[in-house]
Amino acid sequence: MAGSTPASPTADGVRFPGVLRARSNSPWAEAWRRFKRHRLAMAGAVILALIMLLVLFGPLLWTVAINEIDFTARLKGPSWRHPFGTDDLGQDVFARMLYGGRISLAVGFAAMLIAVGVGTLVGAIAGISRGRVDAVLMWFTALFLSLPQLPLLLLIIYLFRDALKSIAGPEVGMFVLIVAVIGGFRWMPVARLVRAQFFSLREKEFVEAARALGATTTRTVTRHILPNSLGPVIVAGTIDVAAAIIAESTLSFLGLGFPPDIPTWGRLLFDAKDYMDIATHWALFPGAAIFLTVLSITYIGDGLRDALDPRQVL
Amino acid sequence: MSRYLLKSLLYVIPSVIGISIVLFTVLALAPGDPFEELATNPAIPAEVRANLRAKFGLDDPIALRYVRWFGAMVQGDWGFSFASRINVDTLILQRIPVTFFVIGSSLLLAFLVALPVGVLAATRPYSLFDQVASTLALMGFALPTFCTGLLLILVFSIALDWLPFVYRADISATGWRWYWEHFRQAIMPVAVLGFFQGASWTRYVRSAVLDVIRLDYVTTARSKGLAERVVVVKHVVRNAMIPVVTLVGLQLPAIFGGAIVTEQIFRVPGIGSLLISAILANDTPVIMAVTFVLSCLVILINLLTDILYGWLDPRISYR
Numbered sequence: 203m204a205g206s207t208p209a210s211p212t213a214d215g216v217r218f219p220g221v222l223r224a225r226s227n228s229p230w231a232e233a234w235r236r237f238k239r240h241r242l243a244m245a246g247a248v249i250l251a252l253i254m255l256l257v258l259f260g261p262l263l264w265t266v267a268i269n270e271i272d273f274t275a276r277l278k279g280p281s282w283r284h285p286f287g288t289d290d291l292g293q294d295v296f297a298r299m300l301y302g303g304r305i306s307l308a309v310g311f312a313a314m315l316i317a318v319g320v321g322t323l324v325g326a327i328a329g330i331s332r333g334r335v336d337a338v339l340m341w342f343t344a345l346f347l348s349l350p351q352l353p354l355l356l357l358i359i360y361l362f363r364d365a366l367k368s369i370a371g372p373e374v375g376m377f378v379l380i381v382a383v384i385g386g387f388r389w390m391p392v393a394r395l396v397r398a399q400f401f402s403l404r405e406k407e408f409v410e411a412a413r414a415l416g417a418t419t420t421r422t423v424t425r426h427i428l429p430n431s432l433g434p435v436i437v438a439g440t441i442d443v444a445a446a447i448i449a450e451s452t453l454s455f456l457g458l459g460f461p462p463d464i465p466t467w468g469r470l471l472f473d474a475k476d477y478m479d480i481a482t483h484w485a486l487f488p489g490a491a492i493f494l495t496v497l498s499i500t501y502i503g504d505g506l507r508d509a510l511d512p513r514q515v516l
Numbered sequence: 517m518s519r520y521l522l523k524s525l526l527y528v529i530p531s532v533i534g535i536s537i538v539l540f541t542v543l544a545l546a547p548g549d550p551f552e553e554l555a556t557n558p559a560i561p562a563e564v565r566a567n568l569r570a571k572f573g574l575d576d577p578i579a580l581r582y583v584r585w586f587g588a589m590v591q592g593d594w595g596f597s598f599a600s601r602i603n604v605d606t607l608i609l610q611r612i613p614v615t616f617f618v619i620g621s622s623l624l625l626a627f628l629v630a631l632p633v634g635v636l637a638a639t640r641p642y643s644l645f646d647q648v649a650s651t652l653a654l655m656g657f658a659l660p661t662f663c664t665g666l667l668l669i670l671v672f673s674i675a676l677d678w679l680p681f682v683y684r685a686d687i688s689a690t691g692w693r694w695y696w697e698h699f700r701q702a703i704m705p706v707a708v709l710g711f712f713q714g715a716s717w718t719r720y721v722r723s724a725v726l727d728v729i730r731l732d733y734v735t736t737a738r739s740k741g742l743a744e745r746v747v748v749v750k751h752v753v754r755n756a757m758i759p760v761v762t763l764v765g766l767q768l769p770a771i772f773g774g775a776i777v778t779e780q781i782f783r784v785p786g787i788g789s790l791l792i793s794a795i796l797a798n799d800t801p802v803i804m805a806v807t808f809v810l811s812c813l814v815i816l817i818n819l820l821t822d823i824l825y826g827w828l829d830p831r832i833s834y835r
Contacts, residue, residue, distance in 0.1 A: 345534045347766065348818055350810045352773030353791060354542075357807050360795045361546035448660045452777055455662045456792055468662075475666060475781070479674045486670075489663045497658040504654075 236509040243505020246498035253495055257303035266297040268465060280483055287483040289473065295484055298465040299491060305466045306447055307495070309381055313446035316385025318439045321392025322428075328393070329400025330423055340397070347390045352452065358383050359458055376460055384449045392438050399431030433510035440503040444496045451492050467492050524822040528815055535811045536589065540582050543804065589808060595801035599794065604805045608787060612809075614683075615786030618705050619775055625710030626717055634721025635753060641726060649718065656715025661774045665708045665781040672704065679704055683784040705782045709774050720763045724756040758829045765821030769814045 237243060271291045278288045286296040328339040359379060366375035403409060404427060412426050451468025453459035455475075460466050462473065467488040474485035588594070594604035633653075637646040656664075673681040683701050728734065729752055737747045776788035783789065787806050794802035 345531070345538070348531060348769065348814055349535060349538065350769050350772045350807070350814045352776055353807045353810045354538075356776075356791065356795055357539075357803060358542055360798075360803060361542060365546075444658070451660060452662060452773070456777065456780055458792075458795060471662065471666065478666065478670060482670060482674075485666055489666060493659055493663055496660070497655065500654060500658045 233509040237505050240501075240505035240508055242501045243508075246501035246505070249494060250498040250502065253303065253491070253498075254307065257300055257307060260300040261297070261304075264297055264300060266294045268298045268301045269293060269463065286487045287481065289470075289481070289484055290477060295470070295487060298470060299467065299488060302465040302467055302470060302488075303491065305377070305460065305464055306450060306468070306492075309377070309384070309450040309466075310443040310447040312381040313384040313388065313449075314439050314442040316381065317388035317442045317446075318392055318435060319389075320385070321389035321438075322396050322435060324389065325393035325396025326400060326423060326428065329397040330404065330419065330427075336397075339393075343390045343393050346387070349387070351387045351449075355383055355387065355449070355453065356456070356458060359453065372461055373464060376464070380450055380453065380459060384446045388442050388445060392435060392442075395434045395438055396431055399434065400427055403427045403430055436510055437503055437507045440499060440506055444499040444503070447492065447496060447499075520826045521823065524819055524826070527822075528819055531815045531818070532812065533586075535815070536586050536808070537582070539804065539807060539811070540585055544578055544581070589805075594805040594808075597794075597799055597802050599797040599799040599802070604801050607790065607802065608805060608809060611785060611787045611790045614784055615775060615779070615788060618702065618709065618778070618784060618786060619771060621702065621706045622709035622713065623771070625706060626712075626714035629710070629714040630717030630721050631753075634718045635725055635748065637718070638722045638725035638729060639748060646722075650722070653715045653718040653722075656711050657719070659712075661708055661712050661777045662781060664711065665704070665778060668704045668708060669781070681782060683782045701782075705778045705784055708778050708781075709771065712774050713771060716767060717760070717764060720760045721756070724759045725752060727759075728752050728756045754828065758825070761821060761825050761828060765818060765825075768817045768821070772810050772813065 271293060272288070273291070278284060280287045284294050284296065286294075286299060289295055289298070324339055324343065328336045362379060363376065366379050369375060370378060409422060409426050412422050417425070450459060450466065451471070454466050454468030455472045457472050460469050462469065465473075470488040471485055471492075474481065474488070478485050592605055594608075596602075597604050597607055600607060633649050637649045640646055669681045672679045680701050681704065683705065689697055734747060734751055737751045738744070772788070775786070776791060778784065779786045779788035780792055787809065791803065791806045794806065
């Protein structure tokens with residue numbers, strides 16, 4: 203058989219070492235390898251992991267109550283008793299930031315899940331059904347994209363906050379409202395991405411093969427097209443977490459987000475901004491926390507884009 | 517070109533109607549009734565309340581109420597502010613010039629920063645300048661406007677005491693002094709908004725120029741013996757601007773969010789701070805009108821983007 207080329211490497215039992223290695227590398231391992239090469243993204247991942255560990259387990263170790271009022275220690279700078287200083291009521295800023303960080307990060311991730319869920323649904327329906335349904339859904343997406351987001355967020359929160367507070371209580375009600383509204387205004391880019399992915403993927407040979415073998419539309423979509431369009435969606439979802447954290451802090455900073463007894467980072471800044479000349483630390487630490495978190499997430503998004511989506515989609 | 521202009525103009529109408537439907541739906545779905553107080557007041561019989569509701573058309577079908585509301589909005593009859601006791605349109609007309617001034621100057625600043633920096637960074641990719649510019653752009657992207665605003669106040673008003681941090685509309689000085697005071701107090705709000713926009717624009721310009729600069733026609737222009745300056749300015753930048761205009765147009769509505777925050781931080785008396793104070797005072801007519809005005813401004817920006825796009829890329833307008 204000298205000189206003949208086998209039809210496939212396994213046709214007559216020949217195994218090339220390179221082929222074997224390629225098999226053991228799943229797409230996810232490959233992506234992880236590329237992600238690790240992006241040094242800033244790795245740094246961002248480590249910092250974000252640290253922040254998340256701190257806000258998750260910090261309150262268990264740092265057991266100062268967030269609403270312990272101490273008028274003898276008003277507006278004090280950082281010290282051993284109060285690492286991040288105290289506010290105008292003598293409350294410990296560090297404890298408040300740990301607690302508020304939970305809410306800020308939870309809002310970010312929950313709003314991202316809503317945005318990605320709605321966006322994937324709309325994009326998938328538009329991408330698979332073509333024609334009139336596609337046109338209507340895309341008109342809807344374009345309409346939402348041209349809405350001024352912050353003014354509408356403010357309007358909706360103004361109109362609905364009292365009703366939701368009375369139904370679900372001030373904390374849960376506000377959380378649900380803010381997450382739903384932020385998520386509801388961020389699904390459009392994901393929808394466009396998913397639709398574009400569907401348009402290119404549904405013409406590919408492997409999808410045609412699946413259809414020829416008698417797969418239903420649902421099966422083709424869920425087993426073949428969706429998993430392959432996941433890369434850009436994950437990247438967009440990462441950016442959405444950062445955007446949602448910024449949106450929540452903006453609302454709280456304007457005094458229209460969470461009530462004062464839920465000290466999210468934006469709310470802390472709102473309370474601190476009138477004391478900036480005498481208690482700089484009070485505004486500096488929450489501001490730095492927002493900046494660090496958003497910057498880490500942005501770098502992680504950059505790294506994920508290199509790792510999952512080499513074509514650099516917006 | 518004129519056909520393209522007309523098409524873009526015609527597209528404005530469904531957008532305005534769509535946005536007004538969204539706004540009205542939000543308002544109609546919201547719980548709460550303007551005559552709620554009367555219901556709990558035992559001195560007012562139920563018939564009076566019913567008559568009032570009928571008089572103001574609150575029991576009419578929702579489509580009819582929408583048409584009536586939209587008609588009034590289009591004719592400029594925006595109602596009466598509960599809080600400041602004047603007509604809403606006068607109130608908004610008083611406030612809007614300041615907002616336009618701040619947003620306009622910050623867009624100009626963003627343009628003046630992003631274009632040269634983005635082009636320079638892209639013509640020397642991965643150089644020191646490029647890396648510094650890209651890192652700064654990413655940071656400007658990640659810093660929310662309220663963080664930069666507070667930081668600037670901290671440095672320039674509190675630590676150095678160079679600039680005032682409260683924007684005043686009633687400056688008593690006259691002549692050059694008046695202009696100087698206005699300029700001084702506008703520096704920080706304009707800088708905050710301008711760098712927020714400029715950061716993302718720089719990223720767009722850089723990647724767009726990088727895409728274009730390796731194309732064959734650029735090599736042709738160089739081999740014709742054109743100066744590098746002419747190649748970059750006349751051949752590269754104009755083509756690179758086409759995707760940039762789209763991205764900028766998509767991202768511009770965010771500037772109104774930034775403007776609301778900036779006006780609130782520096783107490784600029786524009787429509788952004790009007791919106792916040794109206795929300796805090798439960799002043800529904802003002803809130804609805806400001807949101808409507810801001811939505812119309814977004815549509816106007818989209819229209820301008822379309823027109824600019826057609827001018828930059830004649831292939832689109834002649835299709």
